[in-house]
Amino acid sequence: MQSRTPPSRAGRPRSAAADAAILAATRAALVELGWSKLTLGDVATRAGVAKTTLYRRWAGKNELVVDAVAELFDELRLPDLGSLAADIEGVVLQFAAILARPEAKSGLMAVVAESTRDDALRERIRGSIVERQKRLVLEGRARAQARGELPPETDPREAVRTADLIFDVVAGAVVHRTLVSAEPADEEWVRSFTRVLLLGLGAASS
Numbered sequence: 001m002q003s004r005t006p007p008s009r010a011g012r013p014r015s016a017a018a019d020a021a022i023l024a025a026t027r028a029a030l031v032e033l034g035w036s037k038l039t040l041g042d043v044a045t046r047a048g049v050a051k052t053t054l055y056r057r058w059a060g061k062n063e064l065v066v067d068a069v070a071e072l073f074d075e076l077r078l079p080d081l082g083s084l085a086a087d088i089e090g091v092v093l094q095f096a097a098i099l100a101r102p103e104a105k106s107g108l109m110a111v112v113a114e115s116t117r118d119d120a121l122r123e124r125i126r127g128s129i130v131e132r133q134k135r136l137v138l139e140g141r142a143r144a145q146a147r148g149e150l151p152p153e154t155d156p157r158e159a160v161r162t163a164d165l166i167f168d169v170v171a172g173a174v175v176h177r178t179l180v181s182a183e184p185a186d187e188e189w190v191r192s193f194t195r196v197l198l199l200g201l202g203a204a205s206s
Contacts, residue, residue, distance in 0.1 A: 021047040026068035030103040035110035069107040084144040096185035152156040
């Protein structure tokens with residue numbers, strides 16, 4: 001059975017509840033087993049679905065893990081704490097806390113490593129995790145511009161390039177700090193990082 005059945009053919013509709021159970025089971029398996037020992041059969045058993053159900057939805061383990069980890073990053077929210085500096089600190093602390101979770105740590109590092117030889121997987125990571133979280137940068141910039149902390153932009157293309165760069169700087173620094181250096185991204189580090197970032201942005205921070 002195909003995962004996407006055309007309207008003219010009979011087929012079983014995709015179940016949101018089954019998807020949620022599968023992704024939750026994948027995260028549980030990452031915590032208990034790690035990426036290397038995780039199997040689709042184990043995930044299916046934990047989720048209470050047939051193994052074929054997973055294969056109708058995901059091409060393999062890597063794609064499943066990307067989507068399971070992506071749900072964790074969807075929990076990120078940009079707080080409204082009254083200043084750009086405070087908002088950045090708030091979201092970076094959330095980001096670091098997610099990366100510290102064993103399911104995020106083992107899952108993300110594994111699929112990023114696998115994506116170095118898999119272009120389709122790299123695109124899935126970009127679409128499911130990176131592009132979805134750039135909303136936080138756009139939201140934060142708009143809020144800071146409304147407060148007068150950042151100057152307005154007149155060139156939409158330059159605005160997109162700047163947002164991409166900000167995201168790369170923030171994500172790269174936090175991922176390196178927590179997953180590569182294995183150092184805590186605690187409040188002191190986040191405050192220092194935010195000061196450096198604001199200097200780069202030329203923000204009017206107090």
